[in-house]
Amino acid sequence: MKQKIVVTREVFDETLEYLGRHFEVVANQEDRRHSRDELIALLQGAAGAQTSGTDRIDGELLDRCPGLRAVCNTAVGYNNIDLDACTARGVMATNTPGVLDDSVADYTMGLVIATCRRIGEGERYLRAGQWTGTYLKQTLGQDVHGATLGLFGFGRIGQAIAKRARGFDMNILYHSRSRAAAEAERPFDARYVSKEALLREADIVLLILPYTPETHHYGCVEEIAYRKGYIGAKELCMMKRSAVLINMARGGIVDDAALIEALKKKTIWAAGLDVFENEPRLNPGFLALENAVLSPHIASASEPTRKAMAMTAAKNLVAALTGGAPPNLLNPACRERARA
Numbered sequence: 001m002k003q004k005i006v007v008t009r010e011v012f013d014e015t016l017e018y019l020g021r022h023f024e025v026v027a028n029q030e031d032r033r034h035s036r037d038e039l040i041a042l043l044q045g046a047a048g049a050q051t052s053g054t055d056r057i058d059g060e061l062l063d064r065c066p067g068l069r070a071v072c073n074t075a076v077g078y079n080n081i082d083l084d085a086c087t088a089r090g091v092m093a094t095n096t097p098g099v100l101d102d103s104v105a106d107y108t109m110g111l112v113i114a115t116c117r118r119i120g121e122g123e124r125y126l127r128a129g130q131w132t133g134t135y136l137k138q139t140l141g142q143d144v145h146g147a148t149l150g151l152f153g154f155g156r157i158g159q160a161i162a163k164r165a166r167g168f169d170m171n172i173l174y175h176s177r178s179r180a181a182a183e184a185e186r187p188f189d190a191r192y193v194s195k196e197a198l199l200r201e202a203d204i205v206l207l208i209l210p211y212t213p214e215t216h217h218y219g220c221v222e223e224i225a226y227r228k229g230y231i232g233a234k235e236l237c238m239m240k241r242s243a244v245l246i247n248m249a250r251g252g253i254v255d256d257a258a259l260i261e262a263l264k265k266k267t268i269w270a271a272g273l274d275v276f277e278n279e280p281r282l283n284p285g286f287l288a289l290e291n292a293v294l295s296p297h298i299a300s301a302s303e304p305t306r307k308a309m310a311m312t313a314a315k316n317l318v319a320a321l322t323g324g325a326p327p328n329l330l331n332p333a334c335r336e337r338a339r340a
């Protein structure tokens with residue numbers, strides 16, 4: 001008898017067809033956002049789940065779904081999954097690294113340019129019928145070429161962004177938990193600097209780092225003390241008045257209320273955001289700000305990339321439940337406690 005698996009949100013037909021060859025599939029092609037209880041009810045008797053980044057998978061859910069042996073996220077980020085809870089219960093967790101790097105990097109450059117050169121604002125002005133002629137000081141922006149780009153995070157996606165930024169003659173600074181190998185820095189002439197130096201020197205501060213308890217309201221000088229809040233405010237104050245903040249990582253890394261204040265008071269020049277605290281219910285303060293370019297968490301959303309992500313998650317699920325090693329296993333230690 002085929003094992004039952006649940007695909008929690010809509011996927012491509014080819015993904016379902018592939019999963020159907022291996023499992024009895026409970027799909028959600030209407031793309032309903034299940035409540036937590038509905039999701040738990042759906043997962044009864046299921047050996048695995050192909051999840052989306054909006055499904056919270058924690059110890060309580062796992063205890064109420066004792067048959068679950070694998071949770072395969074259709075995203076590279078996995079802050080929606082409590083990895084320790086999975087490991088403690090012998091549940092395999094996987095993500096989709098690698099397949100989205102270039103699409104996210106492409107989109108990031110788009111957001112950088114849109115923010116620095118005020119593309120959205122210009123379009124709104126034109127559509128509102130306000131364009132009556134061209135003049136010298138019209139919609140003046142910041143240059144992207146030759147700017148100093150400060151990357152918080154220098155993993156695969158960070159490096160794909162650095163590669164594109166070099167095409168724009170940008171200088172690359174980066175900060176991450178640990179310094180990258182010289183071979184990773186060399187192609188981009190990337191310079192490792194402290195968090196404070198990055199904030200002070202960069203024209204474009206770009207977040208592309210994992211969301212963890214340590215990066216919640218990403219701390220700068222005394223990380224732990226900053227966890228109380230308003231870390232964002234202090235960091236934003238360190239940035240140049242002409243600087244731009246781009247967040248491609250996760251909403252909770254930035255204190256959005258502090259960012260709105262900085263944008264209102266113009267202590268920084270602009271922000272380009274693909275992610276928000278509490279998304280999709282973002283802080284309404286952003287909506288009135290001309291100097292915020294807002295994007296609904298779609299950096300990886302090209303058709304080929306989303307198909308590759310869905311298929312990567314599906315392949316992880318098949319490998320996890322048919323005895324193979326899932327290629328993107330996040331918690332190898334779970335093996336010692338594997339559920340029967």
Ligand code: GLV
Pocket residue numbers: 053074075076077078100300
């Ligand atoms: C998107 O944010 C992802 O984590 O894949």
